[in-house]
Amino acid sequence: MVIFKYYLLYTFFLIGTFCTSQGQQASRIDKKWEFLKSDLGGIWEAVRPVGKGDPESVPLWETVDLPHCFNATDAVDPDVNYYQGPGWYRKNLSIENPYNKGRTLLHFEGAGQKTAVYVYTTKVGEHVGGYDEWTIDITDAVKAFKETSICKEQFKGEVPISIRADNSRDLEMIPSDLADFNLYGGIYRHLNLQYIPALSIDKVFAHTEVDEKGKEGKIAIKTRLLNHTSEKIGKLSVKLLDPKGREVANLEETPSISASEINIEALLVKKPQLWSPDKPDLYTLVLTLNNADEPYVSTTKIGFRHFEFKEKGPFLLNGKRLLLRGTHRHEDHAGVGAAMSDAMILKEMDMMKQMGVNFIRLGHYQQSRVVLNACDSLGILVWEEIPWCRGGIGGDVYKEQARRMLTNMIEQHYNHPAIIIWGLGNENDWPGDFSVFDKEKIRDFMMELNDLSHQLDSSRKTAIRRCDFCKDIVDVYSPSIWAGWYRGLYTDYKQSSEDEMKKVNHFLHVEWGGDSHARRHAENPDKILAEVTGGKGTDERSGDASLFGGAARVSKDGDWSESYICNLIDWHLKEQETMPWLTGSAYWPFKDFSTPVRPDNPVPYVNQKGVVERNLNKKEAYYVFQSYWTNTPMVHIYGHSWPIRWGEKEEEKMIKVYSNAEEVTLIVNGENYGTKKRNSQDFPAAGLRWMVKLKEGTNQIKAMTKIGGKVLTDEINQVYQTAKWGKPQKMIFEKIHQQDDVATIQVSFLDAKGVKCLDAQNWVNFSAAGDGILIADQGTSDGSRKVQAYNGRAIIKVKLTGNKCVVSAKSDELKTAFVMLE
Structure with a gap:
């Protein structure tokens, strides 16, 4: 059923997302581009004739398909800074426009960060900005080139297209290179070749209105x-x-004959079907423009919904309170960087929906049309923002880019019913890019962007996060509240939120949570809280993200275990159920992502705050959210990735179950430990926890519940170790699984007596020689050449390519371990 759902979604996006117009011919030109990860001496080097096999044919190009990101792996390479510079793409195209006086366009869905386009040696256009869509009209340059003998003789009638993408550092660009995410390079979204007639529809802006009771809908259309x-x-x-x-x-x-715009003031609809997270009903607006060539048809999906932020109160959708249950998303994925396929995006968005998400903040830039269409069809409300993120404020070029990106974002995503907020900035109180940090200039420009947003779209709210000296400018404000992570205790959350809510008209808490190293668990995860000062602020301040120096804080001194983060999330969610004034919140983020400013994290260069890993593998926290936010029956025993627990003989250990069922029964080693009723205010695990004496060795643990006449169960096996261990003295390396040509190998840390050191957090460096390749630089706990151990072990996968492969595991002060794979 899930696979069929993905197929339907994927089909919808391939057809509905791109083919929004008829009367044009459009095709994706994603296949078989040549790519060079460096600069050229000039455009001539991309197009000059070279004989086949010519030894002087340098530099060497590789063949790639789009979307393509030239930081697909180096963004999380533990040994290097990720590449920031130019890269070139080239391809010869057969271009035949069927329309009389028609125009030929290249339509980029996104490329980073500066892009220049050439037809043969003629530069036809350029674009600054890595996240908005844009087109280049190549009609005249193509026509001129096709009239040359070079086209006929050297290129056999095809047209050489060369594209230079550049993500070099630039202080006069947004986002800032101080941002906590990579500024990727490449053509990392789809590229399309379009033929349009001489008269066509460029954009359709459909402004929908409906009263909160849904009696009558209105559509004002500007074309x-x-x-x-x-x-x-x-x-x-x-x-x-x-x-x-x-x-x-x-x-x-x-x-009129010379019209550039057509305005239609009101299209009326009686009792429209309202769009909501539970029932995301979409209407289809079809505009047909008759012209000399053929009718030009533009199709747009729209929706009717009424929303309101009550002053110092909750959020209302269609006249009823809706608690915004949100998360965040970066356009980033293991092995591909920003170049996510449509299927990857749709799977990610569907996983969010299955977790119970009804709101998302797209951090910190305009994202793919596939994402926005998924939000429309799945019923996920959206805060989308421009990448004015950290660094301060630049000059006229800098400001003009921000204005242009805000305009493009609003115009390109205007019709999406999912969008309720246009974000104007993030952490604009964070200096660093310029010698002068001028708060008044930032305020002035924030006011200008706020006015521009309302001029372009009066129906939606504006917002920023963490810039207190601008919080009075925008409609909705989110302060910095990181209770239990960067400052304070997670039990400070409710009071901090209420204090901040009173300071603004409309409060919405985005960004909370903390890092967790997947597969790392703790028997006493909250012990660090005894060292942390509570009740004195929960905001993030300069240096709090550092793993060195400063006051005691969980982000520096905690164990980064999944156990702790599950407790932190559990507390936040239980409290949110007792905050009737709360509009909602958004956990930061859904998925781990790469960042250049965190080289010392347990997975280097990865922000590990996600509830899923960078390859979408679920962490335990995913199920905590499900237990609070979903109605689809679920039951999950904490610890699926925790193979060995530890403690004293006869010691009672807590077993937690996350479920949305009214009651759950626990069975351990065949013994029934009773049934408990769920109570969201009974922390932790909403009362679904048992104290159990585990036996030495393997324990079979089973949770079961009955919902709607059906029995739902979850089962895990956990080994219980009572043997004490000392300092790690050696490593053992072994293959633990193999599927086809991929072997999974694990290194474990032992003390001098051979006892597993279950709290060891040693760094491990993997390498391979012979007939095999490490599946590394993925930015995941089991896909990194350098990684910190989780509970005294670390895992890596190897793709076998021949007869024998030797893999090594190296850790400081210990003898290197080897394993032979055949």
Whole structure:
């Protein structure tokens, strides 16, 4: 069923996301580009004739498919800074525009961070900004080149397209290189070749309104044209189809000959079906523009919903309170960087929905159209923002880029019913890029962006996060509250939130949580809290993210275990159920992501605050959210990735179960330990916890519940170790699994007596020689060449390519361990 759901979603996006217009011919040109990860001496080096096998054919290009990111692996390489510089792409295209006086366009869905486009040796355009969509009109350059003998003789009638993408550091660009995420390079979203007639629809802005009771819906439509003809424009017809495809409204408009825009003030719909997270009903708006070539048809998905932020109160959707249950997303994934496939994106978004998410903040930049369409169809409300993130404020070029990116983001994503907030900035109180940090200049520019956003779209709110001296400017504000991580205790959360709510009209808490090293667990995860001062602030301040120096804090002195983060999340979620004024919150983030400013993390260069790893493997925290936020029956025993627990003989150990069932029964080693009722305010695990004396060796643990007449169970096996251990003295290396040509190997730390050191956090460096390749530089706990051990072990995978491969595990002050794979 899930696979079929993905297929339907994927089909919808391939058709509905891209093919939004008829009367144009468009195709993705993603396949078989040549790529060079360096600069050229000039455009001539990309196009000059070279004989096949010519030894002087340098530099050497590689063949790649788009989307492509040239930081796919080096962003998490523990030994180098990630590459920031130019990269070149080239491809010869057959270009034949079928339209009389038609235009030929290259449509980029996203490329980073500066891009220049060439037709043969002619530079036809450039773009600054790594996240918005843009087009380049190559019509005239193509026509001129095809008239040359070079086209006919050297290129056999095809047209050479060369593209230079550049993510070099630049203080006059946003986002800042001080940002806590990589500024990726490459053509990391789809690239499309479009043929459009001389008269076509460029953009459609559909402003929907509905009263909170949903009695009547209105649509005001503004249509922007691309008009390269002096011929008379035919009629514009408008049709509205309901979620089942039935026509419910229509009209016709006759524009003037020289029109560049067509405005339709009101299309009325009686009792529209309202869009919501539980029922994300989408209407289809079809505009048909008649012209000399053929009708040009533009299709847009829209929705009707009414939302309101009550002053110092909750969020309302369609007249009813909705607690925003949110998370965040970076466009980043193991092995590909920013170049996520549509299937990867859709799987990620569906996993969010299955976790119970109804709100997402897209951090910290405009994201792929696939993401926004997924939010529309899945029912996930959106805060989307421009990447004015950290560093201060630059000059005129800097500001103009911010204005342009805000304009593009709003215009390109205007019709998405999921979007309720346009974000104007993030952590703009963080200096560093310029010699002068001027708060008044930042305030002035924030006011300008706030006004611009409201001019472009009066129907949505504006917001920023963590810039207190600008919090009075925007409609919605989120302060910095990291209770139990960067400062304070997680039990300070409710009071901190209430204090901050009173300071602004509309409060929304985005970014909370903490890091967890996947597969690391603790018997007493909260012991660090005894060293941390509570009740004196929960904000993040300069230096708090550092693993060195400063006051005691969990982010520096804690164990980074999944056990601790589950408790922190559990507490936040239980408290949110007793905060009737709360609009909502958004956990930071859904998935671990790469960052250049965290080289010393247990997985180097990875922000590990996600509830899933960078490859979408679920951490235990995922199920804590599910137990609070979902109605689909679920039951999950904590510790699926915790193979060995430890303690004294006859010591009672807590077994926690996360479930949304009313009651759960626990069975350990065949013995029934009773049934407990769920109570969200009974911390931890909403009362679904048992104290059990585990036996030495393997324990079979089973949780079961009955929901709707069906029995739902979860089972794990855990070894219980009572033997004490000393300092790690040696390592053992062994293959623990193999599927086809991929072997999984594990290194374990032992003391002098051969006892497993279950709290060891030693660094491990893996390497391979012979017929095998490490599956490394993935930015995951089991996909990193350098990684900190979790409970005295570390895992790596190897792709076998021949007969024998030797893998080594090296850790300081210990003898290197080896394993032979055959």
